[in-house]
Amino acid sequence: MADKNRTTVLFVTRDEHLKNTVKADLERNNHRFVLASNDSEARLKVVGEIFQFVIIDMGMDGFDSTSFIHNIRHKEKLKKLTNLLPIIMFGEDEEHFNLTFKDLEKVSYLSKPLEFDELKVKLAILDGRNIIKENTKEIKKGICIIEEGTASNEMYWVLKGSFITTIKSDNDDKFVGRINEGELIGEMSFLDNKPRSATVTSLEDSEVLVIPYKKFVHAVDGQPKWFQALMRTLSIRLRKSNYIISGKAKEETSFSDSIDKNITDKKDK
Numbered sequence: 626m627a628d629k630n631r632t633t634v635l636f637v638t639r640d641e642h643l644k645n646t647v648k649a650d651l652e653r654n655n656h657r658f659v660l661a662s663n664d665s666e667a668r669l670k671v672v673g674e675i676f677q678f679v680i681i682d683m684g685m686d687g688f689d690s691t692s693f694i695h696n697i698r699h700k701e702k703l704k705k706l707t708n709l710l711p712i713i714m715f716g717e718d719e720e721h722f723n724l725t726f727k728d729l730e731k732v733s734y735l736s737k738p739l740e741f742d743e744l745k746v747k748l749a750i751l752d753g754r755n756i757i758k759e760n761t762k763e764i765k766k767g768i769c770i771i772e773e774g775t776a777s778n779e780m781y782w783v784l785k786g787s788f789i790t791t792i793k794s795d796n797d798d799k800f801v802g803r804i805n806e807g808e809l810i811g812e813m814s815f816l817d818n819k820p821r822s823a824t825v826t827s828l829e830d831s832e833v834l835v836i837p838y839k840k841f842v843h844a845v846d847g848q849p850k851w852f853q854a855l856m857r858t859l860s861i862r863l864r865k866s867n868y869i870i871s872g873k874a875k876e877e878t879s880f881s882d883s884i885d886k887n888i889t890d891k892k893d894k
Contacts, residue, residue, distance in 0.1 A: 632748075633657040633674065637667045638682035643739060647680075650741040656748075664688050671697060676710060678748060683716030684737070690714065691725060694732060711751040715739045764831045771811050771825040779835055781810040786831020790823045798824070 634656050638644055648658040659674065661667035664687065671679070679697075681690050694712055701709055714722055715735040722734045731751070735743055761784060764770055770781065773793055787805050791798040801823055804810055810825050810833065 631655050631657055632677035633659060634748075635659050635661060635667065635670055635674075635676045635679045637661045637680065637685065637688065639663075639685055640682060643682070647739065647741065647744070650745075654745060664693065667693060668696070678751065679710060679712045680744070681712065681714050683714050683718070683722070694726065694729065698729065713744070713747055713751075715744075760835045762833050762835050764827045764833060766827055766829050766831075769824060769826045770833070771821050771823070773822065773824045774820050776820055777811060777814060779837060780812055780815050781833040781835060783808050783810065784832040784834055787828045788825050788831065789828050790825050792823050803828070 632655075634651055636644065636647060636651075636658060638660075639662050644660055648660070651658045656678075659670060659676070661670050663685075667688070670676075681688075681693070683690060697710060697712070709731045711731045711733075713733055713735060714726065715737055716722065717737045719734055719736060726732045726734075733747060733751070735747060762781075764786070770788065771777065773791075783804060783806050785806060787803060788810060789803055790801040792801055793799075804825065811821065813819075814821055
């Protein structure tokens with residue numbers, strides 16, 4: 626079975642030593658390596674395969690990198706693609722790159738000699754941007770993204786826009802707070818395994834990054850136990866504060882009941 630996390634990289638060069646070195650490094654880091662040694666071969670492979678990255682040697686004689694990249698972007702535009710193919714150029718003339726390619730989205734530069742550590746960092750950054758793009762969700766104004774009392778396996782990071790938080794109180798909605806760009810939505814339920822403590826509604830057209838529970842747990846599990854306990858304690862105190870604001874009866878919560886209960890089941894959802 627193919628590894629779903631493995632990315633395919635098109636490497637365009639005629640440099641045999643560089644080809645062999647980079648191929649070994651990429652494959653060792655869970656990338657599939659595909660070579661193209663001339664213009665027509667590169668164009669055919671881009672049409673025939675799906676790549677997550679393209680890396681181009683700017684010093685190749687007879688290779689029109691400008692035309693090649695503009696052709697890729699033109700086809701993406703015709704298909705109305707928003708997740709553009711990341712392209713890394715490497716060479717000895719950064720000034721030429723800046724004059725020719727700096728205004729093109731997702732086209733970046735590395736200097737020769739090509740160091741794999743630098744390339745690895747560049748790939749990680751570009752891959753991170755892809756992940757964000759793929760998990761971004763647009764929320765129209767007035768849409769309820771979280772409803773009080775419900776269960777959910779998603780948390781949200783606000784990339785653009787704002788939201789209002791309210792709690793039901795005496796058949797009315799009581800204002801709790803506002804959530805702005807750069808803040809999280811729904812983190813309390815992730816920490817104490819209880820239903821949503823409030824309703825969250827968009828105040829304007831917004832964008833959020835969707836964070837599944839399993840990814841959150843994976844990140845938290847890598848932290849010290851005291852840090853995990855701190856986050857959960859803060860969550861319990863915030864939830865109690867919401868009950869006080871709403872006028873509801875205070876809910877007594879213990880770590881054994883609220884923190885660890887059903888956490889194993891929820892990880893698998």
